[in-house]
Amino acid sequence: MEPIEIPKRSVPGQPAGVLTFFPKVHIFLAGGLLSALIAATSLPSTQTxxxxxxxxVELPKLEASLxxxxxxxPEFELDxxxxxxxxxxxxxxxxxxxxxxxxxxxxxxxxxxxxxxxxxxxxxxxxxxxxxxxxxxxxxxxxxxxxxxxxxxxxxxxxxxxxxxxxxxxxxxKKPDIKQAVRTGAIKSSLYKAGLDAGLDEDLIMSLAGIFGWDVDFALDIRKGDSFRILYEEKFLDGQRLGSGAILAAEFTNQGTTLQAVRYLDRNGEPQYYSPTGKAMRKAFLRAPLDFRRISSNFNPRRLHPITKTVRPHRGIDYAADRGTPVWAAGDGKIISSGYTEANGNYVVIQHGSDVQTKYLHLHTRAVKAGARIRQGQVIGTVGSTGYSTAPHLHYEFLLDGVHRDPRTILQKLPKVVSIESSELQRFYAQTQPLMAQLEQTTTLASNSTSSTKL
Ligand SMILES: [Zn+2]
The missing domain is CATH 3.10.450.350 (Nuclear Transport Factor 2; Chain: A,)
Structure with missing residues (x-):
């Protein structure tokens, strides 16, 4: 990671994205925070x-803390x-x-x-x-x-x-035995909790969120009653479960709208997720620029101006998360601004193509410099509470042609998603339709069953 430069003076001409007005807290940052953390976790220990x-004698099981x-x-080939x-x-x-x-x-x-x-x-x-x-x-x-x-x-x-x-x-x-399994779940509070309740491990929950992460903001869009169903692989060796493998097909119902995805191995053997009709799940912009597990869903930013006591329009999305939570670039682009102002605190602005800009305010640290090219998902800084901010949160803005937009409602206006070439569609359907059928079949079956199908 590059060292982070924090200018001492304000950068003029930058938009103030936060409209609440509280005494500002300046936090001058040490860029070495992360490396200090990394160093702390690798302190030597002589325990063996x-x-x-x-x-x-049967081999001992690994401790739960590992x-x-x-x-x-499982038994090794002792012979x-x-x-x-x-x-x-x-x-x-x-x-x-x-x-x-x-x-x-x-x-x-x-x-x-x-x-x-x-x-x-x-x-x-x-x-x-x-x-x-x-x-x-x-x-x-x-x-x-x-x-x-x-x-x-x-x-x-x-x-x-x-x-x-x-x-x-x-x-x-050794080659593990692969079995297919199906799990379903309904959300009461969060996808994470519903996933655990349905018996999914953390990797599977993250994979599920990753597959739909361009369409659904798993922190803010989620409502009670949303549900999911996944068909995935489980690995076994000598009858013992080793863990989960890839998600083969998945369905997510969010606020009454059902999204479906299926895994497709292209001619190069590269796995990607597509809709059942062959449209890539991957899109130009992530819905939420940070890990949904780190976001507290009950964040209620105070919109009343403390002096005038009026509600000002709020042109961004606020994600409350712990200080230090990594912030991701929502899409590929170029850093056009990385600096500090009294109102924004540490902020980063990314230009995506010619018509979209995303802004990230109140960062604790910044990890990018103006002029740098950036990829979707790359860490640009960490959540903080710099500038006019009362608690650690990310203020995120999405602008299309200079106008603030709600990322949820403009998906269809954004760059076209990649689709399977028509010449490859037959191969695509041959591979993915059986998986979708398998996923659909479970609607009528009891939920949370492990099928005995061996691949
Ligand atoms: Zn805000």
């Missing part, structure tokens, strides 16, 4: 879990390792080094270098990822016979000692 056991908590570790060996299994924790792990397993740095210098793949072991496992196998002479680096439930690397004193590398990759 160690289990000594024979091969017949990042990959949902993944349990590859000679059963007379003593085994030490370590789980990599944040702050571990390969050296400390080798020591913990009863080996020296010399042993470690012997392995690491044995080849290109072994060198990569120096880069450790918390949650992964290392299984050291020791022979009767106390020498390292093999090291298994278990990347996840499906992939393991094995380094086996050779007669010549080196190590031989092999990679074992």
């Amino acid at each position: 879990e160690s289990h000594r056991h024979t091969l017949s 990042p990959s908590a949902e993944i349990s570790w 590859l390792i000679t059963p007379s060996l003593r085994e030490t299994e370590l789980t990599v924790k944040s702050g571990d080094t390969l050296s400390t792990l080798f020591q913990r397993a009863g080996f020296t740095d010399k042993d470690m270098y012997g392995l690491v210098n044995s080849g290109r793949e072994a060198k990569k072991l120096a880069k450790l990822f918390p949650g992964r496992k290392l299984i050291f196998s020791v022979n009767d002479e106390g020498k390292l016979q093999s090291l298994v680096h278990r990347i996840d439930a499906l992939r393991s690397e094995i380094f086996t000692a050779t007669e010549a004193g080196g190590y031989e590398y092999s990679m074992i990759e």
